[in-house]
Amino acid sequence: MASRLSTALRRALADWIQVAGPQICSAALDLVELWSLKSHLAHGRAFTASKDIHHAALDTIWAATFGSTIGTTRSQIQLLRTLTDVEQPRDEELPASFPHAPTPAAFDAVMTLTNSVEYILSSPLPRLQHFFLRQLPSMRAAKNYKDTLIYESLEKAREEFSRSPDDLEPVKSVIGNFLRRELATAKKEERSPQYNTRASRDEIFGILIAGHETTATTITWGLKFLTDCQDVQQKLRRSLREAMLGPASRGANPSVEEIVQCSIPYLDATIEEILRCGNTAPTNMRVAKVDTELLGHVIPKGINVFFMSNGPGYKAAPMVVDETLRSKSSQEAKHKTGVWDASNVAVFMPERWLTPHEKGSLEFDSRAGPSIPFGLGPRGCFGKKLAYLELRIIIVLLIWNFEFQKAPANLSGYGARDKLTHQPQQCYVRLTPLKRI
Ligand code: HEM
Secondary structure, eight states: OOOHHHHHHHHHHHHHHHHHHHHHHHHHHHHHHHHHHHHHHHTTOOEEOHHHHHHHHHHHHHHHHHSSOOOHHHHHHHHHHTOSOOOOOSSTTSOOOOOOOOOOHHHHHHHHHHHHHHHHHTOSSHHHHHHHHHHSHHHHHHHHHHHHHHHHHHHHHHHHHHHOTTOOSOOOSHHHHHHHHHHHHHHHTTSOOOOSOHHHHHHHHHHHHHHHHHHHHHHHHHHHHHHHOHHHHHHHHHHHHHHTHHHHHHTOOOOHHHHHHSOOHHHHHHHHHHHHHHOSSOEEEEEOSSOEEETTEEEOTTOEEEEESSSBTTTBOOOOOOGGGSOHHHHHHGGGSOOOOTTTTTSOOGGGGEEEOTTSSEEEOTTSSOOOTTOOSTTSOTTHHHHHHHHHHHHHHHHHHEEEEOOOGGGOOOOSBOTTTOSBOOOEEEEEEOOOO
8 A cells, every 4th residue: 555655645646736737838839949940950850869958857847846946957958059050971871969958967866766776677686786886875875965955845845834824825846845744734734844754765766767757758658649640640630720729820829728728639649559559667566465367367465466467358359268267346347448459559650549529529538458657556546646747738739749750760660779889769850840820
């Protein structure tokens, strides 16, 4: 079960989502401005999008958590604004490159710690690897920076509350909401508030890590799918313009309210299909708390059970399961969700999430078929609502402002590693800013 602290943070996040839209929108518009500058300097070449998306995702979750900006994307914008031209490779099949602005120290600290998780996950001896990694001066510096930052942010938020304890203005950060809740609960329970503890600092850092890598990976997959499926991209853009006629006719960007409130079934379907096919978290894990049995297999207490969401039923034809082996609750739940058509289950196809409505229109159906990108139950994703909000705002503003064309074949593969450099494969985009009508 989630701890009391997790629950307090979950609620703080839920409160904050009411005011999160403008912060996310501002980070998304920074990305739009950066890519407009890059497309101008790239002279029609593709360029790597992965880092920019990561930066925008961290900008967003940072603003959410602390209520202040980290400014990673803005510092890159400021650098590119000073340039009239950048020398690019003669070969148009090669990606454009740009000078990099120095990243903020806070960004470097978070990235050092985030990247360390990958080393540990891929190590055959994770505990030992973790021990040695912790001794590295770069890791120690990053950890100290992070600890101090979160400690001071909590104290600063506490100070603000001390100055105006009865101020009922909405707090514009997860930390602020968390603190307000803890102060109120402590007062009610007649105890001293427990806000700046090791556990709360770790949970807050957990939000930063869990909330930026996942969203960035999902958006990156989204751009890859939408670039490779030009028909879907065009249909999505058409749906957005038809649903938000006001900004389309004014030649302006839609406002947060328009993006969030407009009913656009094809947008919902596209986001859900990006989550299904991108499969950012391909497994959910649970520990058996008692000796048990799953579909006839004996699972002893203490065993980690991995529930894969990238196999049969999700991205391949379903397996045949002996119905008598299912538990009663599983049998009862079976018909709550549809089944994917086995002939196209592996294809990126937002239409699978749309069902005809009696009035003739198409409606988004979140239970059209199996997909559990955010897990389930009390340990399900903490930031699911925030992630949907981010995906919606960022995808709308990117598709509204740019046409994404296919990058050259050597830059648009699906391999995990680049064949030549053996570096992790990047996501490249070739884009044209769309003229505002
Ligand atoms: C597209 C984006 C995201 C995806 C695909 C995703 C996916 C997941 C999944 C699959 C889990 C495990 C759930 C389970 O075991 O049942 C999880 C947990 C979690 N996620 Fe997300 N997530 C996303 C965005 C976010 C964001 C934006 C935040 C931050 C606010 C966040 C915070 C967390 C936390 C803190 C947990 C651990 C919850 C717990 O153990 O109680 N996630 N996420």
